[in-house]
Amino acid sequence: MNTLNTIVLTEGSQPPKKPPTEELSQIWKSLIKFGTKLKLERKCYLFRAGEHNKHVYISLSGYLMLTKNKTLLDIVEPGQSLGAALLNSGNSIQTYPVSAMSIDQSEVLQLSAEVAFDLMNSNPLVNEYFIRQFKDRMSYLQICRSIESLPVTNRVAFFLLQKKSLLKNTTITRKMIAQAVNTTQETVIRTLANFEKQKIIEYAGRKIILIDSSHLEKLCL
């Protein structure tokens, strides 16, 4: 299946002059010089695991899920990169190790992996940006692995705390939480109901609001 069927691409669309985050301000000009803006509808694949491609992306707006098999590996926020595994792949054909799908309507900056890698080697700030991306994602994955053996309540608490800012800006479904902490949707529903009863969280429509973060933090020690 081709991703081009699933993304809504505004061809040749100019990327915004303003970077999505302050962190990118010093390198934004260099990045958008070679980049194109893509628009994605809700629940569209930007790429799928195993696909051949030569692009690296930076999220401009909206949130995207990184998944592998049925596991939600991470949620990408504006300013973060996607597909950086293709950087530095030389001329060998490389495939994405994970899939990326938009949670809501999203925009991304698309860069050729080759161009992005040249920029890394010629501009220390671009290099620093991508290295920070690798480090942050690796660190999150390491923490996720290290809490695998904790009870599900603690894993849900960890996820809610780690993704605090996301809860405010997008709808994290129970299914997503289940896929992130490796449990069933039913268990997540039960866990969240308990948190609600204990006044640790509350709901505003479908959005989860953290009321007592310190309680969640204690569950993560």
Next chain:
Amino acid sequence: MNTLNTIVLTEGSQPPKKPPTEELSQIWKSLIKFGTKLKLERKCYLFRAGEHNKHVYISLSGYLMLTKNKTLLDIVEPGQSLGAALLNSGNSIQTYPVSAMSIDQSEVLQLSAEVAFDLMNSNPLVNEYFIRQFKDRMSYLQICRSIESLPVTNRVAFFLLQKKSLLKNTTITRKMIAQAVNTTQETVIRTLANFEKQKIIEYAGRKIILIDSSHLEKLCL
């Protein structure tokens, strides 16, 4: 606790002229110019999670475990880096996110994180090496997370296949496998006994030998 108590440091020891792997041959001279060789006895901490430090390491010989809490995150082989999370940390005080402990007697090249980061920015091949290190470790972590929900037999099969070359060169204990695939030692013992009965593996002393890799591969699909 200070790591200096646990590592046996041969002060000012010259790193070897020959790199541990072919991959490092082109950048070895630049790396050893600024590096020192450290020797570690069996089961010694090179660093512990949360420690302040400013060093990045490359394994020269022997195998080291990366752990966090009680999870075995990965096993580092000669030629691979450790502590690269401290690269690019500027002047801010950074701590190691994980611990590193030698499995058997080991040697590592110690580099100041600052010097290593300067080398990355001035030498594209050094940059490429460290990016590859990040990518490889991230990719392994992503796969580990994505198989979390598989039965323990499949997770053990995955671990044995991923760490095939290690099995030949060092002793992987049942405890290590248990910590890597998030199960009990008893379950690992039972799983390996089943594999032995089915002639998928056999033992040479304490070493596990893979006889029928294709069977293990089927368990990883």
